[in-house]
Amino acid sequence: MSEVRNTMAAQATGSYIAQEDRHAAHNYHPLPVVVASGDGAWVTDVDGKRYLDCLAAYSAVNFGHSNPVLLDAARAQLDRITLTSRAFHNDQLGPFVTELAALAGKDMVLPMNTGAEAVESAIKVARAWGYRVKGVPDGEANIVVMAGNFHGRTTTIISFSDDESARADFGPYTPGFRTVPYGDAAALEAAIDDHTVAVLLEPIQGEAGIIVPPADYLPAVREICTRLRALFIADEIQSGLGRTGATFACDLVDVVPDVYLLGKALGGGIVPVSAVVADADVLGVLHAGEHGSTFGGNPLAAAVGRAVVSMLATGEPQARARELGGVLRERLEALIGHGVVAVRGAGLWAGIDIDPVKGTGREICERLMERGVLAKDTHGSTIRLAPPIVVSEEDLVWAVEQLEAVLVDA
Template sequence: MTAPVRTRSSADLIRAEEPVLANNYHPLPVVVASAEGAWVEDVEGRRYLDMLAGYSALNFGHRHPALVGAAHRQLDRLTLTSRAFHNDQLAGFAERLTALTGTDMVLPMNTGAEAVESGIKVARKWAYEVKGVPADRATIVVAADNFHGRTTTIVSFSTDETARAGFGPFTPGFRIVPYNDLAALEAAIDETTAAVLIEPIQGEAGVLIPDDGYLAGVREVTRRAGCLFIADEIQSGLGRTGRTLAVEHESVVPDVVLLGKALGGGIVPVSAVAGRRDVLGVLRPGEHGSTFGGNPLAAAVGTAVVELLETGEFQRRADELGVLLRDGLSDLTGKGVVGFRARGLWAGVDVDPALGTGREVSEALMREGILVKDTHGSTIRLAPPLTITAEELEGALATLGKVLARG
């Protein structure tokens, strides 16, 4: 790992941020200066095992050599043209990504929220031009406790008041139903429904995994109703759950898949809307766009990410190490852990509230050299890089047990 430049302490740097950075996050009090693989180092030289991996943006660890190499090579050639011109990286990226995801066409964007916004626009356009929904009447069914981003439109269909309060008026056209309730979802669909938009696994809500058959049921309900199934795989996709896409656990093929986070390899923001040709084909030049979406640097890194996934190695690692993760959390159940949900290398862990909040547990783990992040209440999320070793994972679980035993 490259030695960090130690000019100021963590405390000094955190204080320096306070007057100049808006409060959109509440980070743990650690200042990372360098990283490699599953490990990060702060400005004072302390090392931490990263068990969050940038909310799945770092599925391949920090500074994976294949991804850094692809970025360096492209930096020496071309970084941006805008989509006013073609570039020599974009078509190859799109071809490889469609092959990986079993789709026909790709719309490249930058952030996950942009992918969601783009998916909403495409679904509405498809509803008007293909399904025949009257103008400005299209609706989209979503699930309660969702997290799809924080733009104005997206928070319009959030049920998290922290994300919503103070940001109205809200965008109409969304119907919210309970997650994992197929009957409620079916009842909400009518002739105006353009799409059902859900996360196959709800990450921000605490890694909520639906019942077996739910995703297949969503696919069947949307097929019968003649509306689209849009799967938000921004956190759950690209190897995290032991499959390329989380929907593959039920052999489901959505009409549209939203990708992001890991698609940029932890180097640049890359997202994409991937789907059927007759759906994405409704867009015409000038109706949607992005100055940076599909830029050659992003496409080169994205292609390198796809190449890593094409071998299946990382999906297998997540699947195999996921067994170790589940076994370790099972051993801690009743010893400070009151419940957990896990799939692949992704888990939501409910800690006994008597032992502290999720934030307090995260801070205690940080002091022991393990980085995780809390979500609601006393729940913490574990999402280590897929490059983590069995020994590193076992060490993290042992440390969690030690922190919980201290109370």
């Protein structure tokens, strides 16, 4: 009977995957698992098999699947109104931007939907600030970015990406960007001139493999930007909102950028919500009609975002990520020399370089999936772990044990 059930399960999974392969654009290469439901740090596939989610939708599900607080906020708003557009005010947007601004210690919020939209919006704001405040000649603004960056896949953003899989065959590319090595403050300073309006970076590079810069790097960036009068824009779309054990990764080194870019976890894994957060002397450069979004700041998104901000305001998710992050780091570092080459990260976010002899990152993730753990590879033999912050210590330890078992068997 078990063989019959397994055959039927494989057929069901295969059917869903076949439909997706046939009718969805092939811009992703997902693991062969079909998720049907989720609760906390666990998800269940169409065949009833449970998996520990150690990706959390690239940190969009920081607070767990089916989080009751977030679901209650969404349900309550669904019964009232979900979309008005910004042609009118709604009763959730004002409180949302007020509470988010307070959490970030800034004056103003520009609400958008996706992370890439937040980045694009910040580029527009920085250029407008450069022309209207700094006095850069029209059309001459430049922004300094980092090698190995990942800020999204729109045509402007891929113009300053060095990931050929995101960039190749999508030109012509948008000018106005200069790339310097990540973590090199001297190179950054040398690249800035009188026409530089901003420095855009990830406090911890996520897609590059959870790359943590030297401890003195972000403070140096802050000093350089202040002295040379360029906006410091921190893309905290993946690193922010509790993931690293702090509200923002910049907090880990006591640095405050001019602009925060937020997304992913801001929508609680329920709706896409992003934001550009800055003081009035920066975001105040925008005038009516110069930028907008039909769905940005919609009542449903704002209601869910308010619930997220309320949870973060307690400090509890950040403290939990710090505590469990220590457990994760200790367990992973014990695997160095036993199939693991290096471990990087902060809080509940880890990049693990696998010995290529043991397999590619994709192969390791496929073997983890077979053992009930979902993770994601990046850049060859590197895998990432980013479980929801609600994960239990017991489950976290179990996940690392599965990785150890996979490496022993490889």
